[in-house]
Amino acid sequence: MKLLIIEDEAELAQSIAAYLGNKDCICDIAGSFGRADELIHIYEYDCILVDITLPDGSGMDIVRRLKTMQNKAGIIIISAKNALDDKLFGLHTGADDYLPKPFHLAELNARIIALVRRRQHDGNQDVRFNEIRLQPDMHQAFINDIPVELTHKEFALLLYLIVNRNRVLNHESIAEHLWGSQADLLDSFDFIYSHIKNLRKKLTTNGAGDYIRSVYGLGYRFGEV
Numbered sequence: 001m002k003l004l005i006i007e008d009e010a011e012l013a014q015s016i017a018a019y020l021g022n023k024d025c026i027c028d029i030a031g032s033f034g035r036a037d038e039l040i041h042i043y044e045y046d047c048i049l050v051d052i053t054l055p056d057g058s059g060m061d062i063v064r065r066l067k068t069m070q071n072k073a074g075i076i077i078i079s080a081k082n083a084l085d086d087k088l089f090g091l092h093t094g095a096d097d098y099l100p101k102p103f104h105l106a107e108l109n110a111r112i113i114a115l116v117r118r119r120q121h122d123g124n125q126d127v128r129f130n131e132i133r134l135q136p137d138m139h140q141a142f143i144n145d146i147p148v149e150l151t152h153k154e155f156a157l158l159l160y161l162i163v164n165r166n167r168v169l170n171h172e173s174i175a176e177h178l179w180g181s182q183a184d185l186l187d188s189f190d191f192i193y194s195h196i197k198n199l200r201k202k203l204t205t206n207g208a209g210d211y212i213r214s215v216y217g218l219g220y221r222f223g224e225v
Contacts, residue, residue, distance in 0.1 A: 033059075143206045150202060
């Protein structure tokens with residue numbers, strides 16, 4: 001799961017990123033309105049955490065901008081402002097959830113999981129494609145109901161492919177999903193080929209169809225042959 005944390009309190013932002021990183025999330029951090037605006041125009045995220053009060057602008061304006069862009073990311077406002085009017089204003093502006101500070105990181109993680117599940121998986125805990133079944137909350141994969149051992153990156157890659165099935169995903173989007181903004185530092189996309197090769201082998205060896213197709217010069221497509 002790829003997240004953007006828009007929070008000017010550096011210690012809190014790092015704490016959130018470290019906790020969610022241990023839950024196999026890829027986290028980018030924006031400590032200002034300007035940086036947040038830059039990142040939402042470059043990368044795609046599954047969920048965006050937005051603080052209302054930023055040093056150079058309002059988080060509410062970020063929410064409005066996301067809605068104007070028809071951005072598909074889930075939005076959770078995290079703010080020290082806990083008044084009912086602020087909550088209602090945030091939700092009416094376009095946020096999906098509102099979590100007042102201080103909060104427990106475990107609760108934040110649970111809300112992120114629930115939100116992404118609603119938006120991407122139709123509220124289902126399991127993600128299915130033919131004989132393949134994934135449990136994102138538990139990071140477990142099954143083929144014909146038999147567990148299959150995948151690395152964290154392989155699981156994230158397979159989930160991304162299934163959620164975006166029948167779409168051509170270019171190398172850049174795959175790299176950004178798996179490595180976040182750090183993908184810009186990579187010299188090549190050879191590692192994607194290695195992950196695709198290993199994932200395909202594990203799927204077919206364990207009885208799944210060969211659903212991953214290379215699209216020459218573009219990237220990969222997951223779906224029926």
